[in-house]
Structures are given as C-alpha cells and as structure tokens.
Amino acid sequence: MDGVITDVTFDLSQTPLRGVNRFLHGDISGQKIAILNPDGAHNVAIGLDAPATVEIHGHVGYYAAGMNKLANVTIFGNAGSGVAENMMSGRVHVKGFASVSAGASAQGGLLVIDGDASLRCGISLKGADIVVGGSVGSFSAFMAQAGRIVICGNAGDALGDSLYEAVIYVRGTVKSLGADAQFEPMTEADYEAIATLLAKAELPHDPKDFRRIASAKQLYHWNADANQEY
Numbered sequence: 001m002d003g004v005i006t007d008v009t010f011d012l013s014q015t016p017l018r019g020v021n022r023f024l025h026g027d028i029s030g031q032k033i034a035i036l037n038p039d040g041a042h043n044v045a046i047g048l049d050a051p052a053t054v055e056i057h058g059h060v061g062y063y064a065a066g067m068n069k070l071a072n073v074t075i076f077g078n079a080g081s082g083v084a085e086n087m088m089s090g091r092v093h094v095k096g097f098a099s100v101s102a103g104a105s106a107q108g109g110l111l112v113i114d115g116d117a118s119l120r121c122g123i124s125l126k127g128a129d130i131v132v133g134g135s136v137g138s139f140s141a142f143m144a145q146a147g148r149i150v151i152c153g154n155a156g157d158a159l160g161d162s163l164y165e166a167v168i169y170v171r172g173t174v175k176s177l178g179a180d181a182q183f184e185p186m187t188e189a190d191y192e193a194i195a196t197l198l199a200k201a202e203l204p205h206d207p208k209d210f211r212r213i214a215s216a217k218q219l220y221h222w223n224a225d226a227n228q229e230y
Helices: 017-024 188-201
Strands: 008-011 032-036 053-057 072-075 091-094 110-113 126-132 146-151 167-170 181-184 211-215
Touching: 008 017, 110 188, 126 188, 146 188, 167 188
Parallel strands: 008 032, 032 053, 053 072, 072 091, 091 110, 110 126, 126 146, 146 167
Antiparallel strands: 167 211, 181 211
C-alpha cells in the first residue's frame, strides 16, 4: 500500500463487512477505495453499481465482487467460490487463484484470473469475457451460452459440455471435451479477439498458440431417435 493514494480505506479487522458493503452501495462514482485484511471474508464488494475502483488487499471467500456493474475490482490474493458471479459489466481481476464457479452466469464485463481457476469456471456464462492466465478444472464453460473464455494453460475433463454460443480459446492441453463441444478452425477474427483480450489482461502470449472450441450444435433440438446418445 506504500505510495498508493485512495479516497477511502477500510480495514476489515476493525470495520464490519456489512458497513463496508453499505458504503460501497452508495454514491462512490469515481472514487478509489481500498479494503485491507479481508482474511477470507465472504461477499466482499458485492453488488457494486458505480464506476469506481476497489482494491482488496488479501484473500477473499465466496462470491467476491458478485453482481458487479461498472466497477473495477482488483483482488490482490486468491478468491473463493463464485468470484464475479453474475457480473453485469466492469472488470474483476484476481491476482491469485480462483476456486470453483468463477464468473458463473456472468452477463458482461471482463474477469481476469492470473493464476489457475478450479472446476466449472464460466459455468452458464451469458456474455462476459473470462481470461485465465493458468489452467482450469473440469466442466469449465458447462452450458456457457454467450461470451468468450481464454485459457492460457490447460483444461480438465468435459470442457465446454453442452455449449451454446460461447467460444473457448485454449493454449494448452485439453483432457477431454464435453458433450457437443468440438475444435474448430481459427480465423483472423479469432486471432484478433484473443489479442484484444490478452492485451486487456496484460498477458504476453501469442494468439497463434491458441485453439478454438465451440458448439457442434447437435443439442439445440431434441432428437427422439438419438436415444439420449450424443
């Protein structure tokens, strides 16, 4: 924190989280707010609805920065389950690792995770962009409906299971693809999209190293003759 200028600083070892979140739900437009000593607290900086900058210095528990709208939230540590869940817009940046269901149902904005993300990263994604600097666990992008996920490391089992219109870009290995997910040829538009997202995430990788995964669209309509075999 040395040399960092903030408008307001909260220390969660001294101030109850309820009071901090109440302040964050007020008129904080244009402010820079620092939160110290979260010590794994749940629901830190949830439901923000203003173009403000919030820095959380330490590890957080469940649902940090959930339902974010317009704010720029940076977590200088690891995040528990559901970070940036149902995010609408803005930016959430996890400088460490993220637990299960990071970015679940996120509808807009950008989620950046510098380290690895656990199981079900981007589950039911609805339009946001997610960039993971490391690897993701199994069932990531399960039922992802819209948006883009850039994975700079490897992916676990059943990546992209039951995808709709979301697109996944993977730099490393994929243990297995989920139902109806398939590798597709890369286009110049894909390379440009990856380059833009990597630049926003401040990651140095070459877009040419990534592969595209999207839906084969065999699950869009029920087929009674398939006997549930897809």
